């Protein structure tokens with residue numbers, strides 16, 4: 401009996417030590433989440449070949465939530481997101497936009513759009529591009545974290561591409577498509593590019 405009690409005490413002490421070692425001074429869990437996040441950022445790379453398999457709605461919602469978690473000027477959230485699931489439409493996008501031809505075998509296309517009704521006023525309208533770019537990067541990172549592949553294919557500021565994409569996809573005139581993000585199950589695994597260049601940094 402005494403031996404069992406001793407074992408319980410030792411086990412409890414080990415658990416407490418582990419719990420304390422994974423907390424920072426404010427009591428929040430530290431663990432290795434920073435490493436995981438940084439690794440996800442460092443290993444993301446554009447994926448341009450997909451298997452054509454579908455992805456479920458829960459996964460799509462996770463990706464969109466990541467997009468909407470992005471910072472925006474004055475928290476204006478000047479966006480809407482179109483999600484294309486229709487295979488025929490994805491094929492039309494691939495045919496009409498050579499720069500987004502990988503859309504053919506994607507599972508979905510996400511099209512982050514600026515929402516004119518929520519643009520800032522007084523010369524600050526242009527912030528929507530940065531807001532939507534932040535959302536786009538979040539979407540790319542979320543897709544990668546979920547084991548999916550994705551690539552940013554540019555529309556804005558190419559006025560012809562913006563016009564053609566809006567017509568083809570049926571985008572409301574209040575909305576300006578920034579880019580098309582084909583997302584799918586990767587059918588290639590390119591090495592991430594190492595872009596770290598200390599010469600691009602100026603310390604003052």
Ligand SMILES: Cc1cc2nc3c(=O)[nH]c(=O)nc-3n(C[C@H](O)[C@H](O)[C@H](O)COP(=O)(O)O)c2cc1C
Nearest residue numbers: 444445446447448499500551552553554555592593
């Ligand atoms: C604004 C922007 C527009 C882009 N447009 C395209 C595009 O039209 N087609 C494409 O295949 N990739 C496009 N890309 C992806 C870039 O080519 C890619 O991010 C770059 O080569 C770096 O590679 P990485 O994403 O693997 O790090 C675009 C990226 C950005 C940020």
